[in-house]
Amino acid sequence: MAPVIEARKLGMVYPDGTRAIEGVSFSVEEGESCAIIGPSGCGKTTLLFIFSGLLRPTEGIALIEGKEVVAPPKNAALILQNYGLFPWKTVIENAALGLEIRGVKARDARKAVKPILRELGLEGFENHYPKQLSGGMQQRVAFARALAIKPRIMLMDEPFSSLDALSREKLQNFLLELWMKERMTMLLVTHSIEEAVFLGKRIVVLSHRPGRVVKVIENPMAGSVEFRNRGEFFEKCREVRRSVGAT
Numbered sequence: 096m097a098p099v100i101e102a103r104k105l106g107m108v109y110p111d112g113t114r115a116i117e118g119v120s121f122s123v124e125e126g127e128s129c130a131i132i133g134p135s136g137c138g139k140t141t142l143l144f145i146f147s148g149l150l151r152p153t154e155g156i157a158l159i160e161g162k163e164v165v166a167p168p169k170n171a172a173l174i175l176q177n178y179g180l181f182p183w184k185t186v187i188e189n190a191a192l193g194l195e196i197r198g199v200k201a202r203d204a205r206k207a208v209k210p211i212l213r214e215l216g217l218e219g220f221e222n223h224y225p226k227q228l229s230g231g232m233q234q235r236v237a238f239a240r241a242l243a244i245k246p247r248i249m250l251m252d253e254p255f256s257s258l259d260a261l262s263r264e265k266l267q268n269f270l271l272e273l274w275m276k277e278r279m280t281m282l283l284v285t286h287s288i289e290e291a292v293f294l295g296k297r298i299v300v301l302s303h304r305p306g307r308v309v310k311v312i313e314n315p316m317a318g319s320v321e322f323r324n325r326g327e328f329f330e331k332c333r334e335v336r337r338s339v340g341a342t
């Protein structure tokens with residue numbers, strides 16, 4: 096079966112001549128999770144934006160479900176590091192937005208997101224505005240919006256980077272449990288070695304800019320919340336650290 100996500104020799108040179116990535120190739124099979132890690136400025140966000148259909152690569156091809164990405168892919172949800180919430184919309188309006196954009200009536204969309212907000216611990220906050228929430232809660236609203244469309248693919252750009260350690264760990268656990276239940280295909284950009292090892296069954300290490308694939312590390316032990324506390328987890332973190340350091 097064809098991979099769900101595939102980068103074929105992707106390259107990106109911005110109009111000002113900045114080369115962000117070069118010859119990046121990797122693939123993610125159906126139901127797998129892949130973490131992209133690399134030093135700051137190596138082109139991780141660029142790569143994710145290409146798969147989200149927000150940027151066209153200048154070289155190579157980005158494929159989702161075997162088709163070249165030329166617009167935001169239908170089955171994919173995008174989660175960004177700064178939550179992407181509209182400040183003038185309430186929690187429930189923000190969460191319902193993804194469904195409304197896909198043509199669901201506002202009333203139905205709000206009804207559909209209520210149980211998801213409940214599951215994410217946001218019951219009682221439906222009519223709050225983002226600025227009245229903590230960072231962790233705002234990111235949960237962003238997750239609710241993404242999950243409401245029942246995505247088969249999740250594209251995430253450092254979704255936990257602006258959270259405190261405890262909220263980050265809780266949401267990482269939530270995402271892992273969700274992935275084990277739903278088995279969506281995930282592409283996660285992160286600069287955290289621990290996060291990559293906890294959530295990525297496959298870890299793609301990029302070099303300094305322009306980002307090139309230095310190594311693809313298989314991480315078959317990922318997939319349980321307890322993995323964090325195991326010796327193998329720390330061993331894998333060391334392996335990834337060595338590769339990132341070598342860039």
Ligand SMILES: Nc1ncnc2c1ncn2[C@@H]1O[C@H](COP(=O)(O)OP(=O)(O)OP(=O)(O)O)[C@@H](O)[C@H]1O
Pocket residue numbers: 109110111113114115133134135136137138139140141142286304
């Ligand atoms: N629109 C743009 N025009 C020119 N250069 C850009 C543009 N967007 C990004 N860049 C440059 O491309 C390179 C890669 O940026 P990108 O944001 O993809 O990296 P990153 O790995 O996500 O960085 P970080 O880890 O710091 O978030 C950087 O040098 C950045 O300055």
